[in-house]
Amino acid sequence: MAVTTDRRKLDAHALRADFPIFEQLIHGKPLAYLDSANSSQKPRQVLDAMTAFYETSYANVHRAVHVLGERATAGLEGAREKVRAFVNAPEEREIVFVRNATEALNLVAYAWGGSNLGPGDAVVVTELEHHSNFVPWQYIARRNGAEFLMLPLDDAYEVDLSGLDEIARDHTVKVVATNLVSNSLGTIADLAPLTRWAREQGAIFVCDAAQAAPHMRVDVQALDCDFLAISGHKMCGPSGIGALWGRGSILEAMEPFLLGGHMINSVRYEKTTWGELPHKFEAGTSPIAEAYGMGAAIDYLEAAGIDAIEAHEHELVAYALGRLGEIPGITLYGPPPERRAGVVSFNLADIHPHDVAQILDRSGVAIRAGHHCCQPLMHKLGVAATNRASFYLYTVPEEIDQLVDGLHTVRKVFA
Amino acid sequence: MNEFEQMYREVILDHYKNPRGHGVLEHADAEADGQNPLCGDEVSIYVAFGEDGETIDEVKFSGRGCAISQAATSMLTEMVQGRTATEVASLDKEELLEEIGIPLTPVRLKCAVLGLTTLKIALHKAKGTPLPEGIGDLELN
Secondary structure, eight states, rough: OOSSSSSSSOOHHHHHHTTGGGGSSTEEEEEEEEEEETTTOOOOOHHHHHHHHHHHOOSSSOOSHHHHHHHHHHHHHHHHHHHHHTTSSSGGGGGGEEESHHHHHHHIIIIIHHHHTTTTEEEEEEETOOGGGGGHHHHHHHHHHHHHEEEBBOSSSOOOOOTHHHHHHHHHEEEEEEBBBBBTTTTOOOHHHHHHHHHHHHOEEEEETTTTTTTSSOOOHHHHEEEEEOOOOOOOOOOOEEEEEEOOOHHHHHHEEEEEEEEEEOOSSEEEEEEEEEEOOOOOOOOHHHHHHHHHHHHHHHHOOOHHHHHHHHHHHHHHHHHTTTSSSEESOOHHHGGBBEEEEEEEEEBHHHHHHEEEEEEEEOOOOEETTTTHHHHTTOOOOOEEEEETTTTTTHHHHHHHHHHHHHHTTTT | OOOOOOOHHHHHHHHHSTTTTTTTOOSSSSEEEEETTTTTTTEEEEEEOTTTTBBBBEEEEEOOOOOEEEHHHHHHHHHHHSSSSHHHHHHOOOHHHHHHOOOOOHHHHHHHHHHHHHHHHHHHHHOOOOOTTTSSSSSOO
């Protein structure tokens, strides 16, 4: 693999060769893929690992006596250990494989929230949440008669903590749920004040790290959270696989989420008992090869160096903010480069992002245009949608140049 | 610029920048709001019928969204003027798409028919006729 092996700068031009997606022209032009916060591209190492797994080691896990069943189980459990180490979780059994971060957050909302929330209780989220960490809590809180509260953003689009005392006075706060990195603005949150406050309230702290884990070191013990959700597809792994980390003692006390095969200890007509962790939360056949692929993706990211990836993205964001800032009529949203993962949201005059994105597409540039599953934030920004360019370890400055050229074309078409 | 002109014909940009029938009708005989949750396009449509209570006398729309959604709705207001509510309530979307006259990806197709779908809903609501199935997976108010 063409990567540096220590904390020196990563060589994005060299890494790019690992990604087959770039071996094509889009509308006759080189592909500038600036939509990695939506979903990342996959390196050959991950694709090959999954193919080899299917070709040599595939069978169902945990119940086959034959050698393929053993290999497949070893593959799945090996991936679990990689995820554990990746988020610095104390124990492997605390890692639950799910479809994606959304499913992880639904698991916590339904299985924990469903049995622990009631009248007088409150769930606290922020205005900067992805819908996946907003809608499940809104739904479960209201269904259980609990309050659903949202910490607003201030004028600089930072979470306003000034209302915490009042919330604590009026409610029994049971859940505090927030993201570590905003998928819309790229803001890297300082969660320490909120985790401390959650502890004081006796609340559980749920961290949506779907956008953080691909870009920076995520450590569940340093964060002092109780749950953490990640998605494989945003970090060079396949779609259809994600992971939930939960504090062991809490997971043990929880009711299951999905029920059926594999998650049981014994089933009788009179009563069913639940399996041990993590199996209690993994009903049905797992996405086995996908989990294996997520493990391969973690190997790939670790080889590139998480710190090097983070530094690379800060550089790209600084470069992008500078170049985009030269374009007349542009509005840039979000914090300064050093407080951002590789995300730049913007609007170009009053041109709708869908029109911007469509013209950019013809220029070979892929960005996201829309509300980024953050309608509360869009409402706050006073827009229906934004354009979002997002970067990853394979992103090179030339792609940002291509974006800027494309935006000049957009201006001409809509002049 | 040719490849971009193919996507955004002059007539589209003209309707987008100078929308016909833009505004609100107080005391409309039929009205509805439509949203495309995919991209946040919003359109509200207002219709006034003629004395026969059937002929579309005036159509106005308000909203915000991409060039395709707003231009298509603008074109629509010209297209349905003077036609009967019954006819327009079952208007073939191809008629509008021909008028738009640019190739549309599936995502942009939703933008293009937002106004038409909203108008049909307004007319069905006003006439008390049942909404056809699958009239559009847009969010309705």
